[in-house]
Amino acid sequence: MVKKQDVFHSLFNPRSVAVIGASENPLKMGHQCLLSLSGSAFPGPIYPVHPQAQAKEILGMRSYAGLNDVPGEVDLVILAIPASEVIPTLQSCRAKGVRGAVIITAGFREIEDPQGERLQKEMALVASRGGIKIIGPNTFGLVNVHARLNASFTPLFSRLKPGSISLVGQSGGVSHIIAYQAINEGVGLSKVVGLGNRCHVDFADLLPFLEKDPETRCVILFIEGQDDPKDLISAVKKVARKKPVIAMKAGRYEESWKAAQSHTGSMAGRYGLYEASLRQAGALVVQDPGELLDVAKILTILRPPSGRNVAVMSFQAGPGILLTDAIVEHGLRIARFSPPTQEQLNRILPPLTIRTNPVDIAFAQNESLFEGSLKLILNDKNVDALVIFLLHHPFMDLRRVIRPVLRQRQLSKKPVILGVNALHGSIDEEVAELETAGIPVYSLPDRAIRALKGLMVYGEMFKKKGC
């Protein structure tokens, strides 16, 4: 068990990486992999390897004709070579003492030709004998943001910010959708893994590593289908006791299930069964890739509240009404302020404001009035969580909202979520500051409420189990 952990540790934290199939041609995967590694500023040596590349330079890096020619030790290899060369190359990896291999090459189990499946089985055997862990084949690769390791064919992933959410995806395409969203919205990630054909490493193998990984506080799984989901389910069950696991399973209907089946080459089980077993195992199941990241973010920042009663404060009435619509629609409740809170709000807020929940504080853009109401609302026993919404406008000093929210958040254990609608990139610093201080930020009313619902459902799952 300890050894297995060690192997995954080397895979995600290699001291050196070789790219086999390195190329000067930007249209080749081997070229993109080199760009990824150098773009993420990987601190260890990077060795481009290509039979015709001896003593040449590729992208400014000294390159080698074979793995044996590489002067130093190699912990991780990335393979972007024809399928027929993979097994001999793995044998030379074994000789070199390589610990992990990311195999980008396609043309194995996923093809119709039975030769693909045979090759894949042999590949797994060779790797197992050599103590090498294979990610793939037919994968985009893996990323460990904290180790500045972008071992993928997507150089854009070097723009990922470090965070505590790890993503394991059975679909390269969907993993890209989620990781691009993380980049676009500045959500930090820890590890990103594309499982590819899972010849050697599947969800069930990686989950125990992520369970113990101190850089991972929440795990996202995107599942297409498994031959036998039992291992997946029992692995989820173990991790979910320690860390939130959020899962999405594609192929919810007859039509899409068939497509998932032919893609993964496995007997992808019916959606309903997966959903029930994943829930039973303690995973939060969502149905929209955008929601995965929104829910993961809130789970890394906040603890679940004790109930579903939500207070809303907005600086414009319209968004407050949309939040209320979303709260009811998603099965949460609009908190009813206790009489003393309502009485005091009526006293301190000017008559121009709507002082019942949802509170419209449009006319109370005075820092102390806002903070006073914030305090009253957070202290109300009828309130389990608070959502505040505002629009970013140069006219409004955002700090007059942020300061009181940060102060009151320190004094209360209740979740506070901030919705701020803004132009892309215009409030990145403020968002980072708020999220570090325990206040997740969302750009749209519905997204804030869906995330909050995820947090609440997560809390209820574990309350029921008595954890």
Added chain:
Amino acid sequence: MVKKQDVFHSLFNPRSVAVIGASENPLKMGHQCLLSLSGSAFPGPIYPVHPQAQAKEILGMRSYAGLNDVPGEVDLVILAIPASEVIPTLQSCRAKGVRGAVIITAGFREIEDPQGERLQKEMALVASRGGIKIIGPNTFGLVNVHARLNASFTPLFSRLKPGSISLVGQSGGVSHIIAYQAINEGVGLSKVVGLGNRCHVDFADLLPFLEKDPETRCVILFIEGQDDPKDLISAVKKVARKKPVIAMKAGRYEESWKAAQSHTGSMAGRYGLYEASLRQAGALVVQDPGELLDVAKILTILRPPSGRNVAVMSFQAGPGILLTDAIVEHGLRIARFSPPTQEQLNRILPPLTIRTNPVDIAFAQNESLFEGSLKLILNDKNVDALVIFLLHHPFMDLRRVIRPVLRQRQLSKKPVILGVNALHGSIDEEVAELETAGIPVYSLPDRAIRALKGLMVYGEMFKKKGC
């Protein structure tokens, strides 16, 4: 009737604008309004007016103590002054021959004090007598992107791109959410109007103008509530015969309905009634502000298909499965290729690809193979619309996808939608090119399918009515 149209024409296309309540203080609305006008590069004269401002300059613009001191004619005024000064100012506007007034000032019907309601009625009367159209009071203003007129207190709106979608919002906050989304995603808008307290100009007044406006091809309405929705409904009915109208009504539940009621000060009717009447009148009703713009965009670019059978082509299997999930979930159908199409696809595409619908063309990234399948699929009588999905990756030459799509789109009347997941701002030019050529682009599978569903539902509404 002709005169009324003229008045709205002046409101949206003034030759000159005065900002009354202009200020050097950036925290004042009057200052932001000047920034908006200059930022949108309004081509006519802009006159800052403030009692203490005589012969001074504000933001480099010569300013005046009163409207009477302004040398030229003034078509439009923006009022950012105390509520008590609004009526005398409107009287001087009348003397000056002003045609339209955007009244930002708050403190009228929306306040608890009955004096607010009285003032508002009087204001409307003064304006009517002088032939002035008032937008507001208590509004953020209006924008006519084509006229480079940002007559709002939000300078960021000057970044809106010209387009053919006009938005009329009863909530300033939600109008901002939609307009910010338009800026973030590069969706062009034509007019944006915040109705505010609607003392003089309501949905029903603006709709006939937008019906005839050649720069408007699609109208978005965000509704909180009306005292008497009859006028709104019959105005929608008229416009909807000519142009698509997309409507969203806030306050879908008891809790939010009450909030909408206290905000608008009107007897906001029950949601169900609004929804039914709006649908009956020919509007497309949606429930998510993000969806408004997605559906509006598709309606300005494409004509509805004749049925609900959708073909899917994706370059990665995972997103193809998500598209299929979304198609079924939203009540559309996965097209079943006719036997000749299926036969030919099996012949031309390599065995590595999934050749049934959803088609995964991962291994056929060859321009002519892709174009060949595209042609076969679009010509299949069982296919009503096609959605193609790809990830933007430096490794993939986007033009090898765009070129065939553009060519085949020319030869087919069927809607083609492109989903491209990319980092913000990285493919803006390509998106503009595609959308100009009649191919709407969406970033996420679910958003593409929701938009397509809107287009299909819109087509079915009018087919039923025999239009």
